Amino acid sequence: xxxxxxxxxxxxxxxxxxxxxxxxxxxxxxxxxxxxxxxxxxxxxxxxxxxxxxxxxxxxxxxxxxxxxxxxxxxxxxxxxxxxxxxxxxxxxxxxxxxxxxxxxxxxxxxxxxxxxxxxxxxxxxxxxxxxxxxxxxxxxxxxxxxxxxxxxxxxxxxxxxxxxxxxxxxxxxxxxxxxxxxxxxxxxxxxxxxxxxxxxxxxxxxxxxxxxxxxxxxxxxxxxxxxxxxxxxxxxxxxxxxxxxxxxxxxxxxxxxxxxxxxxxxxxxxxxxxxxxxxxxxxxxxxxxxxxxxxxxxxxxxxxxxxxxxxxxxxxxxxxxxxxxxxxxxxxxxxxxxxxxxxxxxxxxxxxxxxxxxxxxxxxxxxxxxxxxxxxxxxxxxxxxxxxxxxxxxxxxxxxxxxxxxxxxxxxxxxxxxxxxxxxxxxxxxxxxxxxxxxxxxxxxxxxxxxxxxxxxxxxxxxxxxxxxxxxxxxxxxxxxxxxxxxxx
Amino acid sequence: xxxxxxxxxxxxxxxxxxxxxxxxxxxxxxxxxxxxxxxxxxxxxxxxxxxxxxxxxxxxxxxxxxxxxxxxxxxxxxxxxxxxxxxxxxxxxxxxx
Ligand SMILES: [Zn+2]
Numbered sequence: 041x042x043x044x045x046x047x048x049x050x051x052x053x054x055x056x057x058x059x060x061x062x063x064x065x066x067x068x069x070x071x072x073x074x075x076x077x078x079x080x081x082x083x084x085x086x087x088x089x090x091x092x093x094x095x096x097x098x099x100x101x102x103x104x105x106x107x108x109x110x111x112x113x114x115x116x117x118x119x120x121x122x123x124x125x126x127x128x129x130x131x132x133x134x135x136x137x138x139x140x141x142x143x144x145x146x147x148x149x150x151x152x153x154x155x156x157x158x159x160x161x162x163x164x165x166x167x168x169x170x171x172x173x174x175x176x177x178x179x180x181x182x183x184x185x186x187x188x189x190x191x192x193x194x195x196x197x198x199x200x201x202x203x204x205x206x207x208x209x210x211x212x213x214x215x216x217x218x219x220x221x222x223x224x225x226x227x228x229x230x231x232x233x234x235x236x237x238x239x240x241x242x243x244x245x246x247x248x249x250x251x252x253x254x255x256x257x258x259x260x261x262x263x264x265x266x267x268x269x270x271x272x273x274x275x276x277x278x279x280x281x282x283x284x285x286x287x288x289x290x291x292x293x294x295x296x297x298x299x300x301x302x303x304x305x306x307x308x309x310x311x312x313x314x315x316x317x318x319x320x321x322x323x324x325x326x327x328x329x330x331x332x333x334x335x336x337x338x339x340x341x342x343x344x345x346x347x348x349x350x351x352x353x354x355x356x357x358x359x360x361x362x363x364x365x366x367x368x369x370x371x372x373x374x375x376x377x378x379x380x381x382x383x384x385x386x387x388x389x390x391x392x393x394x395x396x397x398x399x400x401x402x403x404x405x406x407x408x409x410x411x412x413x414x415x416x417x418x419x420x421x422x423x424x425x426x427x428x429x430x431x432x433x434x435x436x437x438x439x440x441x442x443x444x445x446x447x448x449x450x451x452x453x454x455x456x457x458x459x460x461x462x463x464x465x466x467x468x469x470x471x472x473x474x475x476x477x478x479x480x481x482x483x484x485x486x487x488x489x490x491x492x493x494x495x496x497x498x499x500x501x502x503x504x505x506x507x508x509x510x511x512x513x514x515x516x517x518x519x520x521x522x523x524x525x526x527x528x529x530x
Numbered sequence: 531x532x533x534x535x536x537x538x539x540x541x542x543x544x545x546x547x548x549x550x551x552x553x554x555x556x557x558x559x560x561x562x563x564x565x566x567x568x569x570x571x572x573x574x575x576x577x578x579x580x581x582x583x584x585x586x587x588x589x590x591x592x593x594x595x596x597x598x599x600x601x602x603x604x605x606x607x608x609x610x611x612x613x614x615x616x617x618x619x620x621x622x623x624x625x626x627x
Contacts, residue, residue: 059595066598075616076603084606096595117583124546126620139583177622187617190606321544332589 045248047279048256049212050204053219054197055229056171056237057100063170063196064091064134064330071235075189083170083194085130090329097168097196098333099343100228101141104198105166106343107226107350110145115334118168118327126188127173135199137324140167141333147202147222148352149214152367161215162203171195192236198228204243209275216240216268217374221351225377233266240271244278245293248286256293257282262310264302274303278310354380362393371401379404379415382422389426392433399429403446420449428456435514441465465512473513477521480505491526499523533562 062069065082081089105112119137143165150158173190200219206212220231220238231238245259262278265271278301285291301310349357351373358369358380372383379400387396404425408415425446432442437460448459480502481488490498499522506518538558542549549557600606603616612619 061595061597066593066596067600068597074603076606076618078600079606080598080600092591092593094595095592098592115583122544126618175620176617184622185612185619186622187614188620189617321540323544326583328585331586331591332583334589 043283044250045246045283047207047209047275048204048245048247049206049209049275050243051202051206051212051215052241052243053200053202053216054171054239054241055104055200055223055231057097057196057198058227058229059094059096059100059196061094062194063094063097063168064194067194069195071232071237073191075187075191078191079193084190091134093330093333094196098141101166101168101196101198102335102340103226103343103347104200104223104228105142105145106340107222107347108142108145108147108163108166108200110142110163110166112142112335112340113139114336115139115332116141117332118330119324120327121169121322121324123322125172126186127175127190127193129173129190129193133170133172134327134330135169135324136167139332140165141335142166147215147218149211149218151210151214152370155210156208156214159205159211161205161211164201164203166198166200169197169199171197209272209279212242212275213268213272216271218351220268221374221376225350226347233268240265240268242271242275244275244282246279246282246286248283255286257286258291258293258296259298260310261298261300262303263300263313264304266305270303270305273308274310277303277308281310358383358393362387362397364393364397368394368397368401372397375405375415382415382418385422386426386429389423390429390433392429395429395433396426399425399446403443407450419451419453420446424449424455431456431460435517437465437512438514441512470517473517474521474525476506476509476513477502477518477525481522481525488526491523496523499526533558533565 056069059069061067062083065080067078067080067083070078082091102112116136117139118134120132121135121137122132124131143163145163145166146160147163148158148160171192171194173188173193175186175188177186202215206215223229223231223238229237233239242262242265243259244262246257248255248257260278260282262274265274300313302313303309304311354377355366355369355373358364358372359366362384364372372380382404383396383400386400387393390396404415404418407413408418428442428445428449431437432439437445445456445459445463445465448454448463449456452459454462484502484505487498487501499519502522503515503518506513507515535554535558538549538554538561542554542557607613607618610618
């Protein structure tokens, strides 16, 4: 961090709330319907049509706001944000201006790899608004007109506006990842970026140290990023661009109007976008067709109690109860609640949190990735895997044999015990192993002599022989027994 | 509070209204008189009066999250000035400069 500037990033996230119907009418919100088949007089703005608020949309918004530690005012109302664009048939968007449903919250973020200190990202506000439609333009075909699909019009969105509290693209990505995880745990949105359920706009500028004091570069809004990785790259690119531009032109905040730039994945650069000219002037006024909504203290308390265990609390619990590292807890929690439940059952079942964490991260997650399945579809139940880990822990079978057994459990759906029997793996019991070791020691006086002279490595020869006689023996246990027997003068 | 001709020009641009010179003059006068009336109202002492958010004294009106039939596409597109089989057609909307 020897750069002569500080990076200032704030993010605006639009999340589609998980409702069946739109915010103010009964049209379906299902993704992928043929164009203009999910519209009605309310959502395409026919004269005289009247909107009515979707209760679930409001409740999901409130739930999210409470989880983001926001203040929930007792009274909230709706406003019209006026602008003309072909995908907005009413000529205004129903949104919230001066009395949003929540404000002044925060989301803690941290990095298990330690690239930045744990911190809280402030939330300025989270408010409800309706989505616009979609315009499509096929430039390649040289068609003069744009095509408009209004299916999305009126879909409920929660706009979450952060404070400009992020100081690096990595922090911005961490904030988005944590926010998405929280929304998943709350079950308020599917957060599918490809389908437009989660959209991110970033505001970024630099505070540059100069001999004359700190100078701020003009704020740029970056749009059109369709993955968190793209957000990180676009911001990295914008940092370089703004610093170079400042070196060339000396342009400061206030010298030029706020610019909007779009991320171009192909060229990995940001490009200027046409801003809606006088767009800063939306002439908000109260929406006369919707009545205000009031919220009581008891309602907020009820929501707070219904949130369940959220990611941050769950991470701490896994570390405390199962003795795993912050990094491991992070990996598990980031996989979602169902995987965590599997892990907990496994850790409880085999009595070793670290071993369970290793097997989940290596074997279970790899299989989920390879087979493109969810944990609910994983063929080996946690109780079955727990019995296998029990045997590994007791030294009855080796880790590598255990892996083979699990692979077979996954393919055949059989229990650990059945697979072990089918594969002809004998669980070697300890007294048989003692006998085997004694036999080997008696046949190898040279090895015994070397070990007695302090060359413990020599015992490796005995382990090799033991494995030849019985491939199921646990090498660590053989070593242990041999050393003990030689030490005792067998 | 008077309103200037420049403000009228800006507002008409935002409202996508193409006004003639004559109309701009006329609107400047008319809107100025309306704002004058608002100024008159502003003289009333409202210190103890809570701001009103809505003309009706009603709040918390909701509907359940239930899907209802939408218009069929032909109906929805019926009054579009220009269309194809699936979509409304409008003069090109371009994202980039
Ligand atoms: Zn509708």
